Every structure is written in structure tokens, then in C-alpha cells.
Amino acid sequence: MLEKxxxxxxxxxxxxxxxxxxxxVKSKEYLDELExxxxxxxxxxxxxxxQKMEMPNPKTYxxxxxxxxxxxxxxxxxxxxxxxxxxxSASQERSISKILECKxxxxxxxILDIFAQRAQTSYARTQVELAQCEYLLPRLKGMxxxxxxxxxxxxxxxPGETExxxxxxxxxxxxxxxxxxxxxxxxxxxxxxxxxxxxxRVALVGYTNVGKSTLMNTVSKSKVFAENKLFATLDxxxxxxxxxxxPFLLSDTVGFIRKLPTQLVDSFKxxxxxxxxxxxxxxxxxxxxxxxxxxxxxxxxxLGEINSGDKPVIxxxxxxxxxxxxxxxxxxxxxxxxxEHYSLQEWKKTWMNRVGKNNALFISALNKENLEDFKKRVxxxxxxxxxxxxxxxxFLYPDYDYANMGKEEE
Numbered sequence: 451m452l453e454k455x456x457x458x459x460x461x462x463x464x465x466x467x468x469x470x471x472x473x474x475v476k477s478k479e480y481l482d483e484l485e486x487x488x489x490x491x492x493x494x495x496x497x498x499x500x501q502k503m504e505m506p507n508p509k510t511y512x513x514x515x516x517x518x519x520x521x522x523x524x525x526x527x528x529x530x531x532x533x534x535x536x537x538x539s540a541s542q543e544r545s546i547s548k549i550l551e552c553k554x555x556x557x558x559x560x561i562l563d564i565f566a567q568r569a570q571t572s573y574a575r576t577q578v579e580l581a582q583c584e585y586l587l588p589r590l591k592g593m594x595x596x597x598x599x600x601x602x603x604x605x606x607x608x609p610g611e612t613e614x615x616x617x618x619x620x621x622x623x624x625x626x627x628x629x630x631x632x633x634x635x636x637x638x639x640x641x642x643x644x645x646x647x648x649x650x651r652v653a654l655v656g657y658t659n660v661g662k663s664t665l666m667n668t669v670s671k672s673k674v675f676a677e678n679k680l681f682a683t684l685d686x687x688x689x690x691x692x693x694x695x696x697p698f699l700l701s702d703t704v705g706f707i708r709k710l711p712t713q714l715v716d717s718f719k720x721x722x723x724x725x726x727x728x729x730x731x732x733x734x735x736x737x738x739x740x741x742x743x744x745x746x747x748x749x750x751x752x753l754g755e756i757n758s759g760d761k762p763v764i765x766x767x768x769x770x771x772x773x774x775x776x777x778x779x780x781x782x783x784x785x786x787x788x789x790e791h792y793s794l795q796e797w798k799k800t801w802m803n804r805v806g807k808n809n810a811l812f813i814s815a816l817n818k819e820n821l822e823d824f825k826k827r828v829x830x831x832x833x834x835x836x837x838x839x840x841x842x843x844x845f846l847y848p849d850y851d852y853a854n855m856g857k858e859e860e
Contacts, residue, residue, distance in 0.1 A: 653728035658705025738772035
């Protein structure tokens with residue numbers, strides 16, 4: 451299990467279900483991810499509980515027998531938090547809290563809490579608070595007595611600490627105020643995007659913790675915060691990048707995740723506008739993760755939800771230095787070899803290259819492997835759009851210093 455040293459961590463148990471649509475393998479994958487989320491939020495998982503059922507119990511999520519087993523373990527081991535793998539309804543949360551008599555969180559609440567920790571700018575904090583308020587609104591009746599028992603810690607950051615005595619009307623007023631504030635900032639950000647002119651825009655998208663920020667730092671020579679935790683980046687960062695004298699704008703966006711709360715998709719609309727307005731998407735994939743195919747599907751799903759599924763996409767398989775082939779897997783790469791890493795030619799012969807329409811990129815942003823191949827491909831794609839956008843300039847001034855173009859706007 452994941453553990454931090456020299457830091458007092460909240461003890462937690464995880465609860466998930468195995469259903470017709472979510473088999474044991476899938477359930478384990480989700481709980482692995484939920485444990486990483488718990489670790490990122492500042493907790494340590496002491497035990498996992500799973501139960502096979504046709505569908506989650508509408509009242510208590512799991513059956514009464516399993517719930518008693520969970521309650522006994524929590525009581526005997528002084529566990530402070532029970533975290534459920536799916537979003538609980540308001541009534542489920544109230545019923546479970548009465549039985550377990552401890553802090554009860556679901557996957558959505560946990561992700562919102564991590565966002566509350568990670569939000570650095572005023573805009574990000576406003577977006578997170580809006581998402582939290584919208585999540586809390588239908589849960590007010592049972593939440594306040596629950597909060598009175600145990601304040602602070604995972605899931606209790608943000609409005610949960612300050613709005614305990616409020617009623618629905620005040621929370622609705624707060625939501626309205628936050629939405630108005632976001633509209634003002636959205637307008638300002640829209641103006642900023644407009645001031646960038648017609649420069650080609652490239653956006654890094656992908657699952658959380660796949661190395662987008664590391665790649666951003668390597669390509670743009672900037673210092674965007676990067677850490678081996680989920681949702682290390684919340685605020686969109688935009689940098690001007692120049693490859694072979696051709697400038698373009700590169701943006702690093704918030705990572706996606708399976709079961710992404712709808713409140714966050716709505717609240718982070720402006721952040722996702724960088725994706726919507728991009729000319730090219732660089733879909734970064736952590737090839738070393740055993741479930742990267744699911745990650746690709748999850749990202750594609752969110753891109754479709756924000757009307758960006760039809761944009762030109764370059765598949766960028768990152769972390770090739772950490773990849774470990776397993777016997778009889780479908781990577782087309784042998785399990786053991788004498789060389790330290792596979793060659794670029796070997797990667798291009800795999801089925802993963804076909805996922806990228808036989809034109810995927812294989813890199814290690816951390817170790818700067820195959821970056822020249824990456825830059826060449828990005829340059830070709832950017833130049834194709836640039837020539838279309840500025841045909842007159844390219845015809846008359848093929849050697850023009852485009853890297854300094856538009857400096858008067860900066």
C-alpha cells in the first residue's frame with residue numbers, strides 16, 4: 451500500500467462493488483485508482499471491502515451483512531473515514547453515516563477535495579468552490595450533523611468548513627454569486643485568448659498523472675509544477691513555443707479521470723475552453739500504466755462531451771523508459787531483452803502505433819528520449835495549419851522569422 455513517511459495520515463477503508471457491468475478485474479483497477487486518490491488527498495488505506503451484487507444497494511450501496519463487517523472493522527481499528535468508489539446519493543450517504551458513525555466520502559467528494567488542495571489561483575479556487583457547493587446542496591440535511599461529529603481533513607476543505615450552519619437558500623445564493631464571478635473571469639480569459647491572434651494553438655490532453663506537465667516543461671523550457679500525484683496541475687498554463695523558427699502556443703490542461711464528476715466538467719468550462727479552441731490536440735498516454743487503454747477511452751469520452759472529439763489528434767505514448775512488457779501480452783514486444791530500452795523502430799511496429807493511426811509518437815519526457823522525432827512531427831502539423839492561415843506570408847517570405855511574429859501583442 452502507498453504510504454507517506456513522517457506525516458500524520460488519516461486512516462481509511464475503501465468500499466467497492468463487483469457487478470455485471472464491473473467485473474472483479476475492473477473493480478480492482480478502480481480501487482487501485484481510488485487508493486492513489488486517497489494517498490494524494492492525505493490518507494492511507496488500511497483495508498478494502500468489495501461485494502458481488504447485481505447492482506449497488508439503493509439504500510446502503512452494499513448489503514447489510516457486508517456493511518456490518520465494515521462497521522466492525524472501522525470500530526475495532528479506529529478508522530476515521532470510509533470511502534466509496536461510486537458517487538453516493540444524499541439518502542445513501544445519510545443511511546451509511548448512521549450505521550458506520552464515521553466520515554463517509556464517495557469518489558466525487560474525494561476528487562473535489564483534491565481539487566480544493568491543488569487550486570492555487572483565485573479562478574481555480576472559485577471553480578472548485580462552485581463544484582463543491584453544487585455537490586453539497588442536495589446533501590445539506592445530513593451533512594451538517596455529520597460534520598459536527600468530525601471536522602477537518604479529507605473531504606472537509608473549502609465550503610464544508612465555512613458553510614456548516616447555512617441552509618439551502620444561502621448555499622444557492624453562494625452558487626449564484628460564484629457563477630457570476632466565473633462569468634466575469636471567463637470574459638477576461640476569452641479576451642486574453644483573442645489577443646493571442648491567429649497563432650496555432652496546441653493543447654496537451656490526457657489522463658491525470660501521465661506526464662503532460664513534464665512534457666510541457668521539456669518542450670517549452672518552462673517550470674510548470676509537476677509531481678507524481680493525481681491532479682498535480684489544475685490551472686491551465688499557456689506558453690509560446692518555437693520549433694525551427696515556427697512559433698505556436700502550447701497549453702497544459704487539467705488531467706481527466708474515469709468517473710469524472712459532472713460538477714467539475716461544468717465548473718472547469720473555461721479551463722476546458724483551451725482544449726475546445728485548440729487547433730491540434732496532443733493526447734499524452736502513460737504507456738507504462740497497465741490500464742492505459744481504459745485511460746485513452748476515458749479521455750476520448752470527455753473530449754466528446756466537450757465537443758472536441760473531431761479535432762486533429764496526435765497520440766503521444768510517454769514514459770517508454772518505465773514500460774515493462776509482460777509475457778504473452780499484446781504489445782508485440784518481447785518480455786526480456788539485453789538492451790536497456792526498446793528502439794523507436796520497435797515501438798512503431800507495435801499495435802500501439804496502430805492506435806495512433808500508424809503515426810503515434812513514443813517518448814520519455816522525463817529522460818528526453820525521442821524528443822527530436824516528437825518536435826519534427828509537431829512542427830509538420832503546426833506548419834501545415836500555419837501555411838493555411840498565413841499563405842501570403844509563406845509565399846512572399848519563406849524565410850521570415852515567424853518566431854518573433856506578434857511580439858507587439860505580448
